[in-house]
Each structure stands twice: as structure tokens, then as C-alpha cells.
Amino acid sequence: xxxxxxxxxxxxxxxxxxxxxxxxxxxxxxxxxxxxxxxxxxxxxxxxxxxxxxxxxxxxxxxxxxxxxxxxxxxxxxxxxxxxxxxxxxxxxxxxxxxxxxxxxxxxxxxxxxxxxxxxxxxxxxxxxxxxxxxxxxxxxxxxxxxxxxxxxxxxxxxxxxxxxxxxxxxxxxxxxxxxxxxxxxxxxxxxxxxxxxxxxxxxxxxxxxxxxxxxxxxx
Numbered sequence: 001x002x003x004x005x006x007x008x009x010x011x012x013x014x015x016x017x018x019x020x021x022x023x024x025x026x027x028x029x030x031x032x033x034x035x036x037x038x039x040x041x042x043x044x045x046x047x048x049x050x051x052x053x054x055x056x057x058x059x060x061x062x063x064x065x066x067x068x069x070x071x072x073x074x075x076x077x078x079x080x081x082x083x084x085x086x087x088x089x090x091x092x093x094x095x096x097x098x099x100x101x102x103x104x105x106x107x108x109x110x111x112x113x114x115x116x117x118x119x120x121x122x123x124x125x126x127x128x129x130x131x132x133x134x135x136x137x138x139x140x141x142x143x144x145x146x147x148x149x150x151x152x153x154x155x156x157x158x159x160x161x162x163x164x165x166x167x168x169x170x171x172x173x174x175x176x177x178x179x180x181x182x183x184x185x186x187x188x189x190x191x192x193x194x195x196x197x198x199x200x201x202x203x204x205x206x207x208x209x210x211x212x213x214x215x216x217x218x219x220x
Contacts, residue, residue: 059183060100060126061153062133064119066146069109078102081121088148089135097132098124120153161185164201171208 064081072080082096100122107117123129129152136150154162162185172179172189179189187204188197191212198204 059153060123060129062121062123062129063151063153064121065149065151066143067116067119067148068144068146069116071144077104077119081119084143085121085132088141088143089132092131092135093128097128100124122153158184165204168201168204168208171205172212175212177212 064084067084078099078101079096081102082099086093086096102119102121104117104119110116121129123132133150133152136148141148141150162181165181165185165187168187169179177189177191179187182188182197186197186199187201188195189204190196196207198207
């Protein structure tokens with residue numbers, strides 16, 4: 001014989017089901033959040049690894065700015081650039097440096113009167129690239145009446161990190177304080193015989209305000 005349940009029993013049963021369902025939902029949400037956090041951490045680690053690989057691939061690269069367009073016509077670009085480096089750094093290189101490749105930046109050829117496309121050079125030996133870069137920083141290099149500029153090859157991510165130092169670089173330059181970048185994105189400056197290295201622009205700017213702001217121009 002069927003016995004009709006008491007209304008309170010139905011209420012208690014419903015509450016129990018709701019509590020069980022809610023508990024299962026909370027557990028599922030917690031697991032999903034943990035999975036998302038783990039995936040995010042893995043993704044960030046992979047992106048960091050990718051940046052490191054790209055940065056490493058750029059370490060032997062050098063950008064040469066202001067070489068007039070068509071200067072290389074009639075010769076192989078690698079040979080032209082290697083000979084150019086030897087001529088410009090004859091006290092650095094006993095013979096033309098060995099290059100993996102050299103080419104103009106991948107952009108349309110500029111019209112007459114516009115700046116030429118940079119030449120991107122990949123050295124076979126990283127040390128020779130560093131020698132060329134240091135020599136260019138210490139000397140004014142001329143080619144066909146144009147002043148050449150040498151810059152290290154950087155990945156997009158690393159360029160963004162270094163661009164964060166733009167303001168502090170300007171402030172240091174105005175004070176005549178010597179500085180340079182260390183790989184990958186650290187700023188080193190020398191003042192009063194001491195050397196300071198900064199991992200971030202805010203730390204460098206805080207140091208500048210505390211120690212260097214009141215100095216006169218061209219201080220060392």
C-alpha cells in the first residue's frame with residue numbers, strides 16, 4: 001500500500017539534493033579554476049621559452065643603418081657586407097669576418113631622398129659581432145659620405161623590454177652619465193668610479209632621482 005510522504009519529508013529531501021548538487025558544483029568549479037591556473041602557468045612558461053629562443057637566435061645579428069641603397073649592386077650581399085665591415089673596422093678584423101647571411105630589411109625599396117633600408121647581418125661568430133658593435137660605438141664610421149650606425153639585433157619582445165628604459169636613458173644622456181645595456185635587458189651605468197646595474201627601468205629611475213638628479217650636466 002502506497003503511503004503519501006509528509007510534506008516536510010519532501011522539503012528535507014529537496015534540501016539534501018540541493019546541498020549535494022551545490023557541493024558537487026563547487027568542487028567542479030574549484031577543479032576547473034585549478035586546471036585554468038595550471039594551463040596559464042604552462043602557457044607563460046612556453047612563451048618565456050619562445051622569447052628566449054628568439055632572443056638567442058638574434059644574438060649574433062647586427063643592424064647597419066645608413067648604407068646607401070644599391071651600394072651592393074654587382075656583388076653578393078654577404079661579401080659586400082663582410083668587406084664593408086673589414087674596411088670600417090680594419091683595426092678589429094685582420095680579414096673580412098665570416099657571415100652566415102646579410103640582407104636588406106624586408107621592406108619596399110624607398111624612393112629617392114628617403115632613408116635606405118637597414119642591412120641585417122648575422123655573424124658566424126658572436127664575438128666578432130660584439131667587436132664590430134664596440135668599435136662602432138667608439139668611432140664615427142663613414143661610407144659614401146654617410147655616417148653609419150650599428151645596432152644589435154633584438155627580438156620584438158626584447159625590444160619592448162629595452163624600450164621601457166627610454167626615459168632613463170634620456171635623463172642619463174642629459175647628465176652626461178655613461179651607460180650601456182647588458183644582455184638581455186639590463187642597464188649598467190658608471191658614476192664616481194662605481195658601477196650600478198638595474199634590472200628594471202623604475203629601479204634605475206628611482207636611483208637617478210635619489211643620487212643623480214641634482215648633478216650638473218656632463219657629470220661623470
